[in-house]
Amino acid sequence: MFEDRGDPCSLLVFIDDATGKLMQLRFVRSESAFTYFEALELYLQAHGAPVAFYSDKHSVFRVAKKDAKGGQGMTQFGRALSELNIEILCANSSQAKGRVERMNRTLQDRLIKDLRLEGICGMDDGNAFLPRFMERYNRQFAITPARPDDRHRSLNLAPDRLKEILCKREQRYVGAQLTFSYERQRIMLEENGVTRGLVGRYVETYAYADGRLDVRWKGYSLPYRVFDKDQRVTHAAITENKRLSDVLACIKERQDQSSPKVKTNSEKNGYTPRGRKPGRRTDSMNDPAVIARRRQALSNGDAAE
Known part of the structure; x- marks a missing residue:
């Protein structure tokens, strides 16, 4: 967004489907549950709670694996929206989220030019500039909705309670x-x-x-x-x-114990070492059976004489 003037970042975009109005913009380092929580809190404080959010299938919004264990089948962001009584709908095709895609292309052109003209080269200054940009954009491009009623609901939540949800x-x-x-x-x-x-x-x-x-x-x-x-x-x-x-x-x-013995491949497969088998001279010299046979042979030799 800042071209070569600043560090790379992402732009989170919330728009109204009925009017094309920009509802919330936020520069963040990357897309994550925490950065979406931050943008969502600003949205809720400014507009209240909508009936539903329509999103893509980013992992922040949707559990990708159908057989995923734990988490009650929803992401952290999905759990927060559920507690706020807000539905989340994930688009199944690029055409279904076409309005957001078109808005992103517009912002990549118009917003980047405005940031360049303003000499903005960082996220903090960029986020401070975004409310002015949204106001100017909405005044010029937002359309009148087919129905005038606003479906946003007031939160009626204490700030600490909202933090516990987000x-x-x-x-x-x-x-x-x-x-x-x-x-x-x-x-x-x-x-x-x-x-x-x-x-x-x-x-x-x-x-x-x-x-x-x-x-x-x-x-x-x-x-x-x-x-x-x-x-x-x-x-x-x-x-x-x-x-x-x-x-x-x-x-x-x-912690003070010596490092554990590294098992050989045979031991990993269940083999238990039993020591050396007698057979070599160093082993048989002290073997009780060998000693007994040697003594018997000596006694038999003495008797024969």
Whole structure:
């Protein structure tokens, strides 16, 4: 969008199907659930909740694998729209989403030229310019709808509640030490009256766009600590945190153990080594059966004399 003047980025586009009006534009680094959450929040604050969104089959909107397990068959974005009582319809052909495709071609021409004339070369300045561009574009090109009624609904949601909806939510299994894995990290719940009963159960994680992570059980926020999976646990850490001493001591003991023995191909296939078979002189010299036979032979020789 900024040609050679700035870093590459993507433009998220929301348009009204009835009028061709630009409803929301947003420059983002890449298309992801978090960037669509950001653009959707701005849309909802400006216009309210629509009856439905019509989208392409990007993985943000649609689970590609029919046999995918978990997630109740919907993406994070789809789950958020469901909680907001907004339908999402995925286009089955390029013709079905022709209005958006035509708009994208228009923006690739008109918007790029305007950005060049304004000397804009970054996402922040670009996003600050977009409201002016949308107003000018809509005034010139938007058409009158066949029906004048607006189907957008007011949200009537507190800002904190909207943030809870527009986030990534997943379930995690709590192990015996009140720990679970999340994004290559080990999360350890702090022990209290609630967490003691969560071993063997699932908690829900709330990941926000600003990097915050909330862990909850039936709506109750749980205190926790984060450890990197590859982090080495030192004796100093055990001394400074007595409450975790037992758990950290076990981790430290496991880390200090020697590297596991690398199995041979035969052992991987189930072969168990049984030691050397007697036969070579170094083995047979100390074999009890060989010693007994040797003694018997010597005694027989003495008797013959």
